[in-house]
Amino acid sequence: MGRGVLLTANLPQLQNLIKRDPIAYREEFLQQWNHYDSIRQIFKINPDEQAQHYRELVTFISQVATCYPKETAEFHSQISSLLLESYGILASDTRKTLVQNLVLLRNKGVITSIDLLKSLFPLLPRTSSSTLRSYIRKTILSDIKVANAKSQNHKLNRAVQAMLFNMVERGMTGEVTGDKGKLRATALPTSDPDSHNTDEAMWAVILTKELWKKRVWSDSKSVSIIALGCFHPTTKVQSASLHFFLGSEEIDDSDEEEQSIDVRGLQHRREINKKTKSGDKKLRKQMKVAKKKRQGNSLSTPNFPAIQLLNDPQTFGEKLYDVLNLYDKRFSLDHKILIMQLLSRVMGSHKLCVLGFYTYIMKYLAYRQLRVPSILVALAQSVHDLTPPDAITPVIRKLAQEFVHPGVASEVIAAGLNSIREVSRRQPWAMEEDLLGDLIEYRKSKDKSVTSAARGLLKLYREVNPNMLKRRERGKEASLGIMSGTAPLPYGHSAEAAIDIEGLSLLEDHMKKLREEDGIETDDEDDESKWEGWNAETDSSESSDDEPWINVDSDDDRDIEVSDSENDTEKKMVEDAPAEPHSQRVSTLATTKILTPADFALLNELRIKEATKAAESTGGSKAKRKLAELEAVRKVSASDTRTDEFISENDILGPRKKAKADYAERMASIQKGREGREKFGSNKGKQNKAAPSSSTNREKARNKPIMMILSSGAVRGKKKASLREKQQKLRAHINKAKKSHH
Structure with missing residues (x-):
């Protein structure tokens, strides 16, 4: 009796004992479970009554839920339903405790990731606390990332992507209002019934973008979620989706006031006001936002993989228009x-x-x-x-x-x-x-x-x-x-089919030489290793045993007649054409062997070697240009860059005069000039002297402008000097020169 009363009043001690011996303390747990069930019924009616005790019981049961799985089978669904149904009337501490215990149940393996995410996704647009919202967002992203760490968890990904797609789709029936009157609209109280769907769609787009950025998701289903957001009636959701495909960073509406703040004025106030850590953090955030706005979208690179994964791009483009x-x-x-x-x-x-x-x-x-x-x-x-x-x-x-x-x-x-x-x-x-x-x-x-x-x-x-x-x-x-x-092909015309791959004869000779060195007479080689790392799609429809291949003997070639008039004409033209004395050799390697990526890399290397020899022997400009082109192709292949040309505003504006430096550039130039210099003073006149000193007046006079010298007293005195004074100065100069020689 005494032990039961003591344990009832001390839940952490009972929690510790249950984890050590669940069977021995089963009765004490059931007593607390019944107590929890009674308070839960009261808590539904009046959430303010016994809220502290209810939070303690929820935390206790979450800690020991793995010891009694049958008794606590409905525990997580009770917490989840309470959050989703009564979230608006719950206290902030109660919300935080319930969310944390749901995460604890997921970490202990009591519930699955899908059960947890089904409870957390609806809470994001309804949460007003920035701390709790950040915690929920971090939990969702980390849970999906851990689930896909070793290999792709397709079951979880499909379920989460379906939830996110539905979150965006639920708000698609609203009316497009645009963003021209957004400043006027924000000043009025928000009474839009679809605001919940708007926030829900916005969070779906944000989470999908984060998972794509962290390379957890990289499939077409995640792209389709954001592609749907491009047609959302809310401009905020549209803008976030458009920025994803354009590869630029958008600035949220919550930071609109910070965009108009003068950076220099902000720094000045920071120097005057009291120094606090929160003030420094706010200053860094505002400086980051201002830097993003100043850079704009000119430095962004389009998200080419996402654009390539669009489903039905023609329909997508027509809808955008x-x-x-x-x-x-x-x-x-x-x-x-x-x-x-x-x-x-x-x-x-x-x-x-x-x-x-x-x-x-x-x-x-x-x-x-x-x-x-x-x-x-x-x-x-x-x-x-x-x-x-x-x-x-x-x-x-x-x-x-x-x-x-x-x-x-x-x-x-x-x-x-x-x-x-x-x-x-x-x-x-x-x-x-x-x-x-x-x-x-x-x-x-x-x-x-x-x-x-x-x-x-x-x-x-x-x-x-x-x-x-x-x-x-x-x-x-x-x-x-x-x-x-030679003339360019008109619009709609394509080039003729290639007869041979340039330089393929070099690869054929190289492979023939290797076979001769190894003593291999047949061409049956295992090329599977050369395809490693390349995704090759094979046709699933294979020929059945009922329809075998038909073998045609060489003796029966005379029975096969080609009656195509075009083929006859081409054959006659080839026969009548004069033979070229220096016709290039056409390799048959491509008709007898499937070339792998490794073969094409080797072919490029052989062509570079051949072009290098030609450039060294002939020394002509044509051979050097050919070598430069081949080396450029190798460099592009090694860097794996896109061939699509990206245009920027600088390409349109062209070369311009040097723009006036802004405040940051001027300060950087000043700091660069101060490098290696003492704190005070100038380095002028001190570079080539053993003892540091400033320049003399005579040295300074050499660099004076001529107009200043002409108006000086010494020059004007020379002009007004009499003949006697000039003779005296000249005699003194001669005597001084004689003394210096002696």
Whole structure:
């Protein structure tokens, strides 16, 4: 009796004893369990009554739940239902205790990760405490990361991705309000019934982005969650999703007030006010936000893997254009540029044709338009070799009319010429011959940036289509190419099929030499090791035993007749064509062996060796250029970089004069000049002297301006001196010189 009373009043002691011997203390546990069940019923009706005792019992049962699994089978569901149903009326301490004990049950293996996440996901948009919200977010991310540490936990990932997708989808039926009146809307009390769905969708996007950033998820299902967020009616969710694909960091709405704070003023107040750790932490956070805003999106790199994993990119691009066109009056310019940038990147990566985009963007092509460099970048990125030239020709004409004429500044002309060059690089057939002739005349301008832009356009068309240039503007190489009969392929035409791989005969000779050295006469080699690390997809449909391969004997070749008229014509043309005296050898290795990535790497090395020998023996410029090209290919393959060209605003603006240094750059320059110098004083006149000293007056007089010397008293005194005084000075100088010689 005494022991029971003592243990009832001391739950930590009872918890310790139960963990040592669960069977012996089962009755004491059941007593506490019944007590917990009674208080739980009371707590549902009045959460403020006996809240402290209820939290202690919940913590006690969570600690010993593994010792009595049958009795506590419904314990976690009771905590979860209480959190989800009565979260708004619970005290902050009670919420924190219940969440922590759910996590404890997961760590002890009482519940699964899915059970825990089903309880934590709905709490994120409802939690007002930043500490608890941060704890829940950290718990969710760490639990999914640990579950996928050794190998992909597909069951958990599918369940979590389904929950996140539903969180975004539940708010898709709302009305698009836009972000033009966000400052006015934030001043009013929020009574939106869909605000819970908005926060829910926002958290789904944030968690998916974090898991992608930590490389826990890298599949198409996670991309589809954020792709759905790009069409969410709430601009905040849209912006976060767009930033994910563009690879840039967005600034949350909670930091809007901090964006407008003057950094220098903030530092000044920090020096005056009382020094505290919280103040230092707040200052670092505000400085970080200001730095992100100052950098903007110019240094961001698009998230190419996520863009490539889009499901049905054509439909995705068309939906983006519909959102952009339909809600043009509701979105701010910054948000519209975000949509333009993503749409253009998707069009360029997947070679989509959303022709309405070019009609839409033409109204923003004016040199007075705000953020016009970003718009020009989006225009250039959307064009590719499959874009119809008829859709791009009006855009180029509009660029020339708005940006390239004598009535604007030289920076505007350079930006227009660079934009036309980037568009024409991707679709050369959209340019008109007369317009091209007028544009390249700007290479005679006196401004460096305009001249550079015009020369770049001229150089481009010398490479892609010199026929559009006048004869005197084509250059030597382009003229020789036209004379040899080489012409660019028209729009819609593809190059002919390759007959041979360049340099493949070198690989064939090398492999033949290795077989001879090893004494191998057959070509049956095991190439599985060379495919290691490469994902090769095989066709699952294999031929069955009922339909075996048909063997055709060589003697029956006479019975096979080819009646195709095109093949007969080609055969006759080959027979009638004169034989070339120096025809190159065509290797048959590709028809007898499947080339692996290791073979192609070896082929590149053999070609480099051959080109090196040719460059050393002949010493010609052509051989050296060939060697440089091969080495560049090897460098690109080693770095595993993308071949897609990324355009920045600097490519559009072109070379400019050095911009005025900001405060940070000036301070960095000052600190650099102070390196290696004493705290006070100057190093002038002390470098080449054994004993440090300042410069003399005579040394200073040598560097004085001539006008200061002419107006000095010594010079004016010489001018006014009499003949007698001049003779005395000269005699004194002669006597002094004689004494020095003696």
